[in-house]
Amino acid sequence: MANINLKAREIEVKIVYYGPGRCGKTTNLEQIFKAFRKQVTGQMVSADTEGDRTLYFDFLPMGLGKIKGYEVRVQLYTVPGQVKYASTRKMVLREVDGLVFVADSLEVRREKNMLSLKDLHMNLKDYGLTIFKVPLILQYNKRDLGEQGLPVMPVSLMERDLNRQLKVPSFPASAIKGEGVAPTLKACLKLTLQSLKKQLGW
Amino acid sequence: MDVKKEIKSLLNQAEVYKSQGLVKEAGDKYIRAAKLIQKNAKNIGNHKSLLQSISKQIRLVKESIRKQEEEPADREMSEQVQEIIRTKFAFSQDEKRLEIDGAIALAKFGQYARALDEFKKILGKEDFRLEAAKNIIRCHIARDVPDDAVRQYNNWLSETFLPGEQLGQIHRLLQDILKKKGIDTLLSAPEEIAETEGESSPAETAPGLNENEILDISSVGITIPEAEDRSRTYEYDVSFQSGSIINLLISDRDHSFLKSIKKGTVLEQTQFYSPIAMFEGKSLVVSVSRIESGPKTGHYSVDIQIQSI
Structure with missing residues (x-):
């Protein structure tokens, strides 16, 4: 559950962007950093490799104002997508309150999407959480690549692959162009705060 | 599809995948394009120069994949990243433990040099001294410098900083790690421990296991x-x-x-x-x-x- 500081009347909410390598998790955070200037409360910090891949995580702090007299601080993280960083992904996921799963719309990444979602499912389970109950949003990213002549999966196929059982809100996006980024984040924050209120009995 | 168009499409896809960082997928498309060119060489006037250019791209892609695979899974990060790890990845509900949990998080993320600094600061706190000392030893081992672990232990042995019982635990921990690593360095035991050697383990310890x-x-x-x-x-x-x-x-x-x-x-x-x-x-x-x-x-x-x- 979110970290609640009764003395300081602060609630810290952790949102994690999950998904296969190179699906656009970091790009989402970069766009949020640009588009949500008023809410962003600090620098975006990236721990990446020389090849520009996320090594540990990206971190972006935001403030959402007050709820019931409590200052709500949101911390956005991305996980490293590459398979070899499995343990880091699990560490970043610890104490998560809400999730955005960024799927790659490219046909060639179909299997990677499914494997990454399975990896998320297993990691959540290890923390005693179920993917069916945790606040989760799906984002189908890189929709724009179809215009460049690349084989992109139809949204209906991605829904069938990834969301048939979950039945969570999903959004098409082109994070590089900033499209679909804000609706994804807003939907995730909404679900997460609803879940938090329920847990707190508010 | 017309062969020339298909080749063009494959090369276009390869370029975009490469720009996306999807190097393996880019490599696959280059290879498919090269095979198609070879198969239809008679109908493609500039097939030799095309194949040369594609071979170069395949080499670059392979090099890029090799670099990625060989990239170390951890490296020292900026102070800013380390501070986030230290403060945001310490999850203890017990405020007293937050400092040592932060140092442990640094070690888990492979930030051993900074973790060592933090553990050394914690050594001054009696409640966490032993845990910090053990983790200092582990950090040296994780950095693959067992000599530093041995040197650190010997320093503690020559000082009166750590009580004999705690020093005994460190001695056993390090000696055990060295043995498992096949290093035959024999550490000097602290006097109190040397005197009690051969005595039975505490009663609550599981049979065959030494608590320490x-x-x-x-x-x-x-x-x-x-x-x-x-x-x-x-x-x-x-x-x-x-x-x-x-x-x-x-x-x-x-x-x-x-x-x-x-x-x-x-x-x-x-x-x-x-x-x-x-x-x-x-x-x-x-x-x-x-x-x-x-x-x-x-x-x-x-x-x-x-x-x-």
């Missing part, structure tokens, strides 16, 4: 052969540890695991994860109790005792 030889375990993986009619491995973080006794907080949603255990159950296949290594062993369930109050109400508190590592 047990590493701090951060999580466990327990394999139940017949959980829900199939073999399943359950992984849990360690809530706290006292010598060979490990406490786990298990959610009441973990029905299948809770159904499989009771006081006295021997868990034949237990994996113990410490910050530096994983050990296979056996454990015994010593208590299972439901938590009746507080934020973890409804969860189960399970104590297991390490029987063998």
Whole structure:
């Protein structure tokens, strides 16, 4: 559950962007950093490799104002997508309150999407959480690549692959162009705060 | 599709995949394009120069894949990143533990130099001195510099900073690690320990196990052969540890695991994860109790005792 500081009347909410390598998790955070200037409360910090891949995580702090007299601080993280960083992904996921799963719309990444979602499912389970109950949003990213002549999966196929059982809100996006980024984040924050209120009995 | 158009499309896809960082996918497209050109060489006037250019791209892609694969899984990060790790990845509910948990998080993320600095600061705090000292040794080992671990131990041995009993624990920990690594350095034991050598272990210690030889375990993986009619491995973080006794907080949603255990159950296949290594062993369930109050109400508190590592 979110970290609640009764003395300081602060609630810290952790949102994690999950998904296969190179699906656009970091790009989402970069766009949020640009588009949500008023809410962003600090620098975006990236721990990446020389090849520009996320090594540990990206971190972006935001403030959402007050709820019931409590200052709500949101911390956005991305996980490293590459398979070899499995343990880091699990560490970043610890104490998560809400999730955005960024799927790659490219046909060639179909299997990677499914494997990454399975990896998320297993990691959540290890923390005693179920993917069916945790606040989760799906984002189908890189929709724009179809215009460049690349084989992109139809949204209906991605829904069938990834969301048939979950039945969570999903959004098409082109994070590089900033499209679909804000609706994804807003939907995730909404679900997460609803879940938090329920847990707190508010 | 017209062959020339197909080749053009494949090369276009390869370029975009490369720009996306999807180098393996880019390589596949270059290879398919090259095969298509070879197959239709008669109909493609500039096939030789095209193949040359594609071969160069394939080489570059392979080089890029090799670099990625060889990239170390961790490296020293900026102070800003380390500070986030130290402050945001310390999850203890006990405020007193936050400092040492932050240092442990740094070590888990491979930030050993900074972790060492933090553990050295904590050495001054009596409650956490032993834990910090053990982790200093582990950091040196994780950095693959056992000589530094030995030097550090010898420094502590020549000082009066660590009490004899704690120094004895460090001695056993390091000697055990050195032995497992096949390093035949024999450490001098602190005087008090040398005098008591040969005495039996404390009564509460599991048979065959020396309490002091047990590493701090951060999580466990327990394999139940017949959980829900199939073999399943359950992984849990360690809530706290006292010598060979490990406490786990298990959610009441973990029905299948809770159904499989009771006081006295021997868990034949237990994996113990410490910050530096994983050990296979056996454990015994010593208590299972439901938590009746507080934020973890409804969860189960399970104590297991390490029987063998």
